[in-house]
Amino acid sequence: MRTEDGYVIQQCLDGKSATFGFLVDKYKKSVYALAYSEVCNFHDAQDITQEVFIKAFQNLHTLKRWDNFMGWICRITINTCKNWIRSSSKRPDSEFVEDQKPSRLNSSSIESYQVDMMYESVREALDSLPEMYRKVLTLRYFGGMTVSEIASFLCISPRSVDRRISEAQARLKEEILAMIGITTEKHELPANFTFRIVEIVKGIRIHPISPVKALPLGLSLATGIIIAVLSIGTHLSIINPTGSMSGSPLPGELKVLKVGEIPVDVIKVSNISVLTNQHFKGTGLGSVVPSLQNALFMAPQAGDTWTKKADMLTPRMEMSASIVNGNIYVIGGINKNGGNTSLNVDEYNPIADKWTKKADMPTARQSLSTCEIDGKIYALGGYEDGQPIEYSAVEVYDPKMDKWEKKTNMPTERQFFSANAVNGKIYAIGGWRDAVVLSVTEEYDPVADKWIKRSDMPTKRFAFASSVVNGKIYVIGGSPLGGIPVGNGGVLSKVEEYDPVTDKWTKKAEMLTARMYLNTCVLNGKIYAIGGCSEKNYALVIEEYDPITDKWTKKDDIPTPLQRSCSAEANGKIYVIGGGNMNGIISTVDEYIPKIEGESINYKGNLPTTWGDVKLARNK
Secondary structure, eight states: OOOHHHHHHHHHHTTOGGGHHHHHHHHHHHHHHHHHHHHOOHHHHHHHHHHHHHHHHHTGGGOSOGGGHHHHHHHHHHHHHHHHHHHHTTSOOOOOOOSOOHHHHTOOHHHHHHHHHHHHHHHHHHHTSOHHHHHHHHHHHTSOOOHHHHHHHHTSOHHHHHHHHHHHHHHSOHHHHHHHHHHHHHTOOOTTHHHHHHHHHHHEEEOOOOOOOOOGGGOOHHHHHHHHHHTSTTSEEEEOTTSSEEEOOOOSOOOEEEETTEEEEEOOOOEEEOOOSSTTOTTOOOOEEEHHHHHHHSOOOOOOEEEEEOOOSSOEESOEEEEETTEEEEEOOEESSTTOBOOOEEEEETTTTEEEEOOOOSSOOBSOEEEEETTEEEEEOOBOTTOSSOOOOEEEEETTTTEEEEEOOOSSOOBSOEEEEETTEEEEEEEEETTEEEEEEEEEETTTTEEEEEOOOSSOOBSOEEEEETTEEEEEOOBSSSSSOOSTTSSOOOEEEEETTTTEEEEEOOOSSOOBSOEEEEETTEEEEEOOBOSSSBOOOEEEEETTTTEEEEOOOOSSOOBSOEEEEETTEEEEEEEEETTEEEEEEEEEEOOOOSOOOOGGGSSOSOOOOOOOOOOO
């Protein structure tokens, strides 16, 4: 059976190089985190990450087991880091300045000193740990990887990963763990990272021939290729006095460019017209420049985008979704055929845009909650239409075997609650039982198959949404009242953060629009609260929450109002699935890509400040 990675690799080898972006999006955080754990420098780690993906693309044809891409790229990363460390003593430091805002560059000396001290404290704390602890902690916090993903990445057991993370956290002070989260946000890969890699691999053909002497000063392959394109003869004039791109067409074909360690052929650079900087006024046509340069330096800042995808096999709402190995599994819910509670489990492949029926869940239920640990999905709670009381049942699904297994029941029966996985444990929070709204929090250990009581949520509620960012659970919206909420306070905008390590709850900034029956999804470290309903109406709104700044931002509205739907993130996109609206229960699936806020790409800020001697050879 072909995996998602295998499907993408086949597409790449068939000449569809743009699909490589799926692999970059899927593994870039992990590679970046692993690189940082080896070299302990964010700027170097960013350059290494670029080089790793270019090397991986060059050598895709040598990978015999396509389902082992993760382990393969891990080995490439470690080897690249070793080479980088060996060569670092032979070159002066080079600093990669990426997408920095003027406000950051011109910050006061006191603020800069405080930030530097914080980063230094984090680095010293991580350096104080043994390598096995430092690596798993870096992958967990900086890479945002699950326990099962780390286990696959490092070829060790999930239990070993869980133990190492716990032991590493115990060795560090709580304030250091908090600073790691802040440091992660400050040093994320730039928003256009995947885009840049894709544009590079689309414009080059890389041949597996004997390597040449490495470029001095550790110049990465990716940045070297950019320089190659920008530096070819006198064909280009980057910016003219009016601010628009200008230049003359490049030749249709370019020969071998020996840059860094790997010779590459740049082939058929197409010519396209360039818009002036007058925001489409006048003719809007300028001189032609290479498409690669246009793509890198004139990337459009699009708004939020929605794309309709293949419908679910069965219309449903009040179901739950979890993701394993890039595929989304939609489980349970209530279907359209007479309002029956569903046993259905459907698998969605976002790459192929295809749904597949899987083995039914043993217990039919709606308003349940699911979460993934170590490649398996745990389905908890919910209720069945027509039954007198909620369920406490816990059943685990193995996508590889397409089989279900019964586990120890939750201590508390409930529906319309949330279950989230953090560090190999599951936390069941809030909900509704027999018309009573709950605040109870319970922790499940899948290894021991046991439950324990944890601190109650400050605000009792049901029909809320929750998501995990940097090891903390954010509970958002919902209702504190049983039955149909009417009147002031019937629907909440409250947000509360739960830290499983300290077993403490913290009040956070409230959502802009109070609502219940919403869903949330995490993308690039931010939470997107989608749809739902207020006390009287369906909600069209999407709002973005940044846990670092504790601020909410209004996004573009949903095309169609939805409540009781579910969502999942895959390949850097959010998939909003099913739910209900004024037309009843639906099977619609929509792909959502939020607009990336910030400046357009500045070529001066994207290149290393120290270059050394760059030799570009081109056959004439």
